[in-house]
Amino acid sequence: xxxDPHAHMISRTTDDYEAMAASxxxxxxxxxxxxxxxxxxxxxxxxxxxxxxxxxxxxAGQFGIRHYCTVGLNSKEANNEELAEGVMEILPRFALxxxxxxxxxxGYDEQTELEDKYFRLQLELAKELDLPVMIHTPHRDKKxxxxxxxxVCIEHGLDPGRVVVDHNNEETVREVLDRGFWAAFSIYPxxxxxxxxxxxxxxxxxxxxxxxxxxxxxxxxxxxxxxxxAQLALERGIPEEQVRLVxxxxxxxxxxxxxxxxxxxxxxxxxxxxxxxxxxxxxxxGGREARIEDSSAxxxxxxxxx
Amino acid sequence: xxxxxxxxxxxxxxxxxxDDYGWLEGQLExxxxxxxxxxxxxxxxxxxxxxKADLSLSAxxxxxxxxxxxxxxxxxxxxxTAARVLALLSLQIDEAAFExxxxxxxxxxxxxxxxxxFSGLPLYPAAAKLQPHAAEALRGNIRAVFEAxxxxxxxxxxxxxxxxxxxxxxxxxxxxxxxxxxxxxxxRANPVLARIMCDYAHERWAAGRAITPEIWRNVGPxxxxxMLEDLRRVAGSPDPRERxxxxxxxxxxxxxxxxxxxxxxxPELNRIQAGETGWEDVVRQLDPEEAQx
Numbered sequence: 203x204x205x206d207p208h209a210h211m212i213s214r215t216t217d218d219y220e221a222m223a224a225s226x227x228x229x230x231x232x233x234x235x236x237x238x239x240x241x242x243x244x245x246x247x248x249x250x251x252x253x254x255x256x257x258x259x260x261x262a263g264q265f266g267i268r269h270y271c272t273v274g275l276n277s278k279e280a281n282n283e284e285l286a287e288g289v290m291e292i293l294p295r296f297a298l299x300x301x302x303x304x305x306x307x308x309g310y311d312e313q314t315e316l317e318d319k320y321f322r323l324q325l326e327l328a329k330e331l332d333l334p335v336m337i338h339t340p341h342r343d344k345k346x347x348x349x350x351x352x353x354v355c356i357e358h359g360l361d362p363g364r365v366v367v368d369h370n371n372e373e374t375v376r377e378v379l380d381r382g383f384w385a386a387f388s389i390y391p392x393x394x395x396x397x398x399x400x401x402x403x404x405x406x407x408x409x410x411x412x413x414x415x416x417x418x419x420x421x422x423x424x425x426x427x428x429x430x431x432a433q434l435a436l437e438r439g440i441p442e443e444q445v446r447l448v449x450x451x452x453x454x455x456x457x458x459x460x461x462x463x464x465x466x467x468x469x470x471x472x473x474x475x476x477x478x479x480x481x482x483x484x485x486x487x488g489g490r491e492a493r494i495e496d497s498s499a500x501x502x503x504x505x506x507x508x
Numbered sequence: 509x510x511x512x513x514x515x516x517x518x519x520x521x522x523x524x525x526x527d528d529y530g531w532l533e534g535q536l537e538x539x540x541x542x543x544x545x546x547x548x549x550x551x552x553x554x555x556x557x558x559x560k561a562d563l564s565l566s567a568x569x570x571x572x573x574x575x576x577x578x579x580x581x582x583x584x585x586x587x588x589t590a591a592r593v594l595a596l597l598s599l600q601i602d603e604a605a606f607e608x609x610x611x612x613x614x615x616x617x618x619x620x621x622x623x624x625x626f627s628g629l630p631l632y633p634a635a636a637k638l639q640p641h642a643a644e645a646l647r648g649n650i651r652a653v654f655e656a657x658x659x660x661x662x663x664x665x666x667x668x669x670x671x672x673x674x675x676x677x678x679x680x681x682x683x684x685x686x687x688x689x690x691x692x693x694x695x696r697a698n699p700v701l702a703r704i705m706c707d708y709a710h711e712r713w714a715a716g717r718a719i720t721p722e723i724w725r726n727v728g729p730x731x732x733x734x735m736l737e738d739l740r741r742v743a744g745s746p747d748p749r750e751r752x753x754x755x756x757x758x759x760x761x762x763x764x765x766x767x768x769x770x771x772x773x774x775p776e777l778n779r780i781q782a783g784e785t786g787w788e789d790v791v792r793q794l795d796p797e798e799a800q801x
Contacts, residue, residue: 248616252616259618260619260652296616299618300620300621301618474560474562474586478652479619479650
């Protein structure tokens with residue numbers, strides 16, 4: 203069983219859902235994020251958040267995957283002040299929706315003043331609503347941006363045990379772990395982490411407070427990032443229990459602090475969910491073995507379309 | 509006689525802890541002020557605080573519901589649905605303001621919230637004004653939200669015009685839902701719908717796809733000419749469920765031709781007359797899981 207605690211499923215196809223379910227993914231967390239181009243009206247934001255707490259959640263359920271969200275104003279769009287003000291006004295009404303497990307992904311992009319302002323306001327909102335936080339660390343000037351993100355969390359009185367710092371690499375991981383935050387790694391080809399490097403990090407740092415995710419989105423990314431990292435780690439001698447922690451349990455422990463994510467959601471779902479929103483996972487139902495080579499749907503070998 | 513609001517309070521009080529009930533009472537008092545923010549927060553907190561277990565009403569409680577509001581069927585309601593509907597009923601505002609708040613809330617509702625607010629349609633003020641929102645829920649893709657409007661709910665039967673009614677019934681089949689939980693499914697059958705159903709059946713046949721036997725329910729009373737030929741084809745099906753559906757449909761048709769086709773369905777007709785099978789059983793045989801939703 204795997205959890206992918208950072209996956210932008212709104213940008214992914216049904217093939218990806220099928221492949222993720224077949225690989226053993228039982229739950230995903232969809233952080234609110236930048237869509238590849240900016241939203242310019244708060245109304246677009248409202249409909250986007252409604253979409254990820256609504257239809258996307260239902261869509262995941264049809265593939266036997268439990269779907270959770272984080273809501274927040276991302277750092278790029280924080281630079282549009284008019285939009286940012288509007289989003290801050292509507293965020294509280296989304297933060298208490300079912301299966302919202304954190305405020306996120308929030309943090310810095312260019313580390314501008316406006317980014318800083320809305321990052322801080324959202325940390326205060328997370329405190330007020332007693333929600334965990336998912337932090338997006340910047341692609342550029344990453345090391346300083348990561349340190350600064352944590353400084354600001356501490357300054358606002360957040361418990362590091364309720365904050366996940368995402369998109370780490372070899373250069374940032376030690377400080378994040380030393381300061382008591384959760385350290386997440388996005389297995390994302392070319393720009394973030396590769397899974398062979400990830401295995402070496404696990405070898406060096408162990409599994410405590412480390413989380414693996416795919417961050418798959420509209421770019422060339424890998425929805426099987428968690429499952430493939432788990433398999434590679436096992437093949438390269440990382441103990442099974444450590445793999446279970448970083449690819450499943452730690453994400454559940456971190457985001458479960460919201461009270462909105464429990465193992466029983468997929469192992470023993472409430473009756474109403476079984477009737478309405480969740481078809482059940484075929485692997486948990488004993489349907490078939492987990493596997494990651496199951497991408498036949500897009501192959502020309504399967505010629506008949508019914 | 510007690511109002512729906514009083515019944516919801518009573519049912520909830522029996523099912524949640526006195527602490528939680530006290531919390532709910534406190535929230536409901538706040539809502540009387542009519543603040544939208546209080547409403548959104550209360551509706552959001554309800555499942556976190558009270559859970560979402562099935563309400564599992566007793567036969568006696570379901571009778572109370574029917575007595576309080578004809579056609580009200582909360583047999584599938586959950587604790588959070590009941591509390592959310594109660595919250596909406598606790599707003600002390602006029603009809604126009606209710607419609608505005610309802611619209612605003614629908615805009616950002618998550619699926620369980622949408623299921624709750626649409627399940628409560630028969631209980632709100634300004635019933636006719638809420639129609640566009642009910643129609644919007646039917647247009648959506650989430651089957652459970654569609655069914656909150658369409659199933660076990662007297663609202664569509666009472667409020668929808670024929671076009672909207674027919675769209676709802678056709679879409680129910682289209683999304684793999686069922687017809688028998690739709691209140692008024694036989695009373696509101698009409699010749700236009702019968703024709704739509706037959707056309708849909710032909711599309712399915714042409715594509716080599718299965719057809720739920722329920723499709724013939726609204727065809728039966730209005731079948732004539734080529735529609736009777738469709739029923740003759742179904743009457744000759746090797747599938748016993750389809751033959752039973754044909755027998756049920758033809759029993760609702762008064763023409764001599766229908767009687768003649770029915771004569772070929774002796775065993776099926778006997779089962780119908782003995783009360784051993786009805787439209788609900790045709791569905792249940794088709795797919796046990798579906799019949800329960």
